[in-house]
Amino acid sequence: MDSVNTELAGLEQVIKRLQQAKRVLFITGAGISADSGLPTYRGIGGLYNDQHTDEGMPIEVALSGEVMRRTPGVTWKYLAQIEAACRAARPNAAHEAIAHLQQHCPVTVLTQNIDGFHHRAGSEDVIEIHGNLFDLYCPRCGHEETVADYSGLTELPPPCPQCSHWLRPRVVLFNEMLPEKALAHLYATTEEGYDVVFSIGTTSVFPYIAHPFVRARHIGALSVEINPAETQVSDSAHLRWRCGAATALTCLMTGLKM
Known part of the structure; x- marks a missing residue:
């Protein structure tokens, strides 16, 4: 655990903010499913x-x-x-940790993934901005x-x-419009606000993915990036955890004693 903690600078700060949070936003991309064995x-x-x-x-x-x-x-x-x-494949510890956090406070997941793993893990408020393979x-x-x-x-x-x-x-295939219902859900979530936002396993090249994370500094929310590599939003993150999603979120949930 000590070796993991050295990668997670500011872990205690994140735990404290989550304990007080009224809403948490997770933004996820292909990297969160890597521990499930899915290739990007x-x-x-x-x-x-x-x-x-x-x-x-x-x-x-x-x-x-x-x-x-x-x-x-x-x-x-x-x-x-x-x-x-x-x-x-199946949902991994990262998907399950996000779903488990719902027991503590309202959680919204904005995902680019079409694998349906967040729903399968038990997350209830999920914005599948690129749709779902099985619908x-x-x-x-x-x-x-x-x-x-x-x-x-x-x-x-x-x-x-x-x-x-x-x-x-x-x-949503290439050169197609984003679904209006999902966009409306995203706009409403962004407008309502959040206290902590995580960007996990995404390069955040799309403006609608980057914006809610970058906006955190303007609304007083804590922003945490979980990604082994630099991304489009790294400079906007309060904390950058350069490790895999399952490792980071498992450690975080242990700290929260959930």
Whole structure:
């Protein structure tokens, strides 16, 4: 524990603020699921790195709204690869710690991840700003359904049971707009305020991810970044913990005696 604590400068300060907090905001990216065995899409251990797909296009093109509309089978192929990685994994100690903190104070989670792990771990107030792989809908008739995984999908893209068009996951593909409901939830949370905000496992390249963290200094909230590497918001953090999410949050929960 002592060796871990040396990485977590200001741990006692964070514990004290959490004990007094009326609301806590967690902002999470792919890095929080790394301890679940999920690869990030690029970088070290990435699912795709800088390689093109079998179709000779960058992964950002294959996973774009335009390709989904034009050739949905191509986009579904790579969505299924992502889902296969999720299926073999489960929420880790970091997801569970965040959910457990709900017993102490209101917690909101803003996540870019589409793996559904925060919900599975028990978090209740989750803003899935990029959607969820397991919520399917028909772009033509609006039919909706939720699946546990893709093992029961015998065709890709799967046909809509109502109109025989094809279904797609309710996720934000490249060059698509963010969901209005999730954005409204984010704006309301930001406006309501929070006493502590964590940025975990995200490079925060998107303004809507960076803004709530950067805003902490303007509203008197404590900002803590948990990420092994420097990011777009590192300079705005009051505290920077250069370790993995599961390690940091397990130590934090031990300190809180939860």
